[in-house]
Amino acid sequence: MHDSDAMPINSETRDGAVILSPVGDVDMAHSPSLRSALRSAQEGKPPRLVVNLTDVRYMDSSGLATLVESMRSAKNARTSMVLCGMNPKVKAIFEIARLDQFFTVVDDLDQALTV
Amino acid sequence: MSERPHIRVELMSNPVYLSGARELVSSVARRLGFDDLDCSKIALAVDEALCNVIRHGYNRKTDRPIWIALWPVDEDADGNPDGIRIVIEDEAKQVDPDKMKGRELADVRPGGLGVHIIREVMDEARYERREGDGMRLTLIKRAPKPADAPRIAPGARSTRSATPSRR
Numbered sequence: 001m002h003d004s005d006a007m008p009i010n011s012e013t014r015d016g017a018v019i020l021s022p023v024g025d026v027d028m029a030h031s032p033s034l035r036s037a038l039r040s041a042q043e044g045k046p047p048r049l050v051v052n053l054t055d056v057r058y059m060d061s062s063g064l065a066t067l068v069e070s071m072r073s074a075k076n077a078r079t080s081m082v083l084c085g086m087n088p089k090v091k092a093i094f095e096i097a098r099l100d101q102f103f104t105v106v107d108d109l110d111q112a113l114t115v
Numbered sequence: 116m117s118e119r120p121h122i123r124v125e126l127m128s129n130p131v132y133l134s135g136a137r138e139l140v141s142s143v144a145r146r147l148g149f150d151d152l153d154c155s156k157i158a159l160a161v162d163e164a165l166c167n168v169i170r171h172g173y174n175r176k177t178d179r180p181i182w183i184a185l186w187p188v189d190e191d192a193d194g195n196p197d198g199i200r201i202v203i204e205d206e207a208k209q210v211d212p213d214k215m216k217g218r219e220l221a222d223v224r225p226g227g228l229g230v231h232i233i234r235e236v237m238d239e240a241r242y243e244r245r246e247g248d249g250m251r252l253t254l255i256k257r258a259p260k261p262a263d264a265p266r267i268a269p270g271a272r273s274t275r276s277a278t279p280s281r282r
Contacts, residue, residue: 027130027133027162027166028130028162058155058158060133060159060162060166061166061228062166064228088152089152092155092156096156096232096235096236
């Protein structure tokens with residue numbers, strides 16, 4: 001039995017922006033998948049990186065840590081990183097960790113591509 | 116320990132089982148009157164505690180035991196359960212309970228948020244060394260008191276003074 005398993009993560013490029021859409025729970029078992037996808041997406045130094053969390057029903061601090069790490073890389077690469085589509089349960093952990101102000105967070109994908 | 120847990124499960128220290136632990140805790144919390152958001156937060160606190168055991172206690176070894184025990188908390192005069200008590204035990208290396216503190220949140224960096232989240236979400240969080248080996252974390256979350264909150268059957272009553280038994 002492995003201690004992690006692959007998480008489905010849809011990837012697309014739209015108007016130069018890379019959009020990653022993970023599906024499921026971003027926890028200790030799945031955050032390595034998200035970390036790998038984010039690193040791959042950032043290798044091309046896109047002008048914009050959108051993490052669409054619409055289909056993420058749960059996230060723990062390992063998911064937060066992954067996004068913080070990615071945000072730091074994005075800043076260094078001058079990539080605009082935007083999070084969108086958080087449900088109230090996912091949003092709550094950002095607020096508990098007081099990271100809701102650290103990220104650019106918008107309601108939906110359309111806003112994420114234009115903000 | 117003065118009373119048996121109402122639920123007690125043993126799981127291996129493998130992250131793939133975290134989702135099952137969350138589902139268990141969340142569904143019991145819902146039955147005790149917590150709303151969906153609170154259930155999710157309580158499950159989050161347990162998840163963070165389990166991750167800390169796996170990551171720091173067992174150094175990511177995936178075949179070590181972790182025990183989760185659950186009790187309703189009695190609070191009101193009628194003996195209605197008024198919250199949830201969760202005890203997480205392990206056989207990991209022992210640490211000074213006073214050093215189980217979250218880091219400063221102003222320092223934004225990956226990692227180190229688990230203990231902060233646990234203390235933020237739960238009303239009580241107490242670390243202690245188990246007799247012999249391992250650590251014990253006792254978590255308590257008191258339920259809101261809306262008049263129409265669902266309650267568990269009287270047969271599920273517990274006493275607040277109860278503490279988890281030794282294995």
